[in-house]
Structure formats: structure tokens, C-alpha cells
Amino acid sequence: MRWEELDRQPCSLARTLSVLGDRWTLLVIRDCFMGVRRFEQFEARLGIARHVLADRLKKLTEAGVLAKVPYQDRPRREEYRLTEKGLALHPALIALLDWGDRYMAGPEGPPVQRRHRTCGHVTHGVSVCSECGEPLDPREMSVEPGPGAPDDLPLPERSGKTR
Amino acid sequence: MRWEELDRQPCSLARTLSVLGDRWTLLVIRDCFMGVRRFEQFEARLGIARHVLADRLKKLTEAGVLAKVPYQDRPRREEYRLTEKGLALHPALIALLDWGDRYMAGPEGPPVQRRHRTCGHVTHGVSVCSECGEPLDPREMSVEPGPGAPDDLPLPERSGKTR
DNA sequence: TAGATTGAGTTCCGAAAAGGAACCTGTCAA
């Protein structure tokens, strides 16, 4: 499969990765959540090649994740801000971050922590069911065709007992 | 910055992406959660070049996300299974999937849905605070150095008012 | 018992993407 076909796959993860699934994109979005908005700031913090950065920002803007907002005229300058669609990536970023905190940190612990201002505690995200509020366990979830399923949706047979 | 330096960055997201941050890896893991375990199954479902698949499976195994488990001798054959570290990616997968359901689905809706067997409802994940249980809002979280922070941790200044 | 099959890769080649450095374009300030 070519990478450009990914956004037409009948899978929301594949479609998500057609936007976010490369080396740099999620790091750009991480920096957006940290308040970074300008080309030079992204470049300095990420150490990314300039043309790759320009390409990623363009694609994220086209995808509606970022928006270019002018912050001065003469010369016209624009900065990149998360849209509502971009802000909605927050749970996914937190989940990836929490995984890194748990499994990729050295013995000293994670380099950065997040505090929930609402309750004042250092926090990590817990993924709960939107309906009953219980934490979601992969073994307690089943996958089924949704409203937008094509006729030939390939749901794999499980080989042997479930995981 | 070179890609190989990413796992030494003082950022758990960067370290996570040093393992997961490329075109195919998260799709491989998605299939693992769907019960796929064998080389040929991955190849058939993903349409990935075989040597790229071999490389990704090797790296995921080295990273401790998958484990090679023999399922027969004579001839010896091995399959790939999620370890506990791999299973812990479930919340991140769900969060990315839910984002795709909301923002990348066509007008008919998402192609696949998940049902929470515990409560019987079609569900999506909600990310809540581990301490107070309230849903996490990016505006209510602040970032600060953690126990493993280096001395020169680059937390950006916010330019202008906070988002 | 020769030949096909299966599962899990490896090799090779041309195309696409990334890394790195230099260059370009308005505008203003010295």
C-alpha cells in the first residue's frame, strides 16, 4: 500500500495516521500545546530541517489541525495555532506521553510532569468509558462494523484463544 | 536533529515516538490489538513491504512492545504478541481512533465502532484526571519539570496570552 | 522420492523523503 492511500482506508486509526503518522508531526503538535506558534521557534526547539518543517506545517494547516493567523502586517507575518480539531488531539498526546513516562523514562523518572490546576495534583490521564465511566480494558472491548462500514470490512478472525 | 537521537530527548513524547513514530508502526500495533500475530497476516492486511515489516517487528520486539512466541516446532514458527508494555498502548490507540472517528470519518460515520462489554454500550474513551476523575482540559493543565528533568530543560515561554 | 507448498524472512533496484547548508524576499532600523 502506498502512503497516500491511507486516508481512504476504512479505519479511523489509519485515517488519523495519514495526518499524524510520520516522524515529526506529533512533535510539532506537542510544541503547539506548549505554546509554540512561530516557524523559527519550531525549528529551534525541534532541530528539524526547514523544508520538512514548512511541509508539515502546510499539511497540518490543510488538514485543519492548525490555522495560520496573522500577527502583524508590513511585513505580513503569520503564526500557527491549534484549531478546535487540533485541540481535540490533547487526549491522544496525553496518552502517548503517559506511556512514555511509564515505559521510556530512566530510573530518575519522567523529565516533565503535568499538574491538573483544577485539583492541584500531578496527574496522568486515565481512559474511561464514555457511557459507564469505568476504566477501559482492552479485553472488555469488542470491535464491530460502524455506520460508515463498507461491505467488505476486513475484521480478522482471532487465531486461538483471545489474547 | 537526527531521528536516532530522539530517544535521548528529555521528553516522554519524543521517546515514545522514537519507538512508534513512523508510518507503519502504529498500524502494526492496531492489528495486534485486533488479534493479528503472524508475519503473513500483517503483510496481507497492511500491504506493507516485507522488509519494512520485518524491520518494524524486530524493532518493536527489541523495544519490548511485542514478544516472539513459538507456536509450533518442526518447523519452528514464531508469532508476535503484545507484551504488557504493548497492551499499555491501548489508551493511546483508542484516543487516536476516537479522534479519527470524530474528525476523519465521512458523512456516514466511522467504519468501525467499539462496544464496552462491561456495560454493553458503544463507547469511546474519555481522558480523565487520575487524581480527581474529572475530564482533562488542556487549558487546565500546567507543565513543570519532573523528577528526571535535566538542568537545562527547555520549557518555552508563552508568547502573548495563553491559548 | 521428486516436487510443490508454507512461513518467515533477505536482497536488489529505482523512487521518495529526510538532513543540511545556502539562498531569497519584504520590511524596518542604524
Added chain:
DNA sequence: TTGACAGGTTCCTTTTCGGAACTCAATCTA
């Protein structure tokens, strides 16, 4: 009129990917 600043583009080299063919060991199958 020279320099700085912000935000890119261009060019060239190195890596990685996509696709097809090949390998290899251990069975089935005729």
C-alpha cells in the same frame, strides 16, 4: 546601504520505502 529578522525555497547528498524476486528449512502430496 548595510544588516537584521521572519519565514520560507532550492539544491545536493544520504536514508528509507515500495515492489518484486530470491532464499531456506521443513513439511505435505502425487
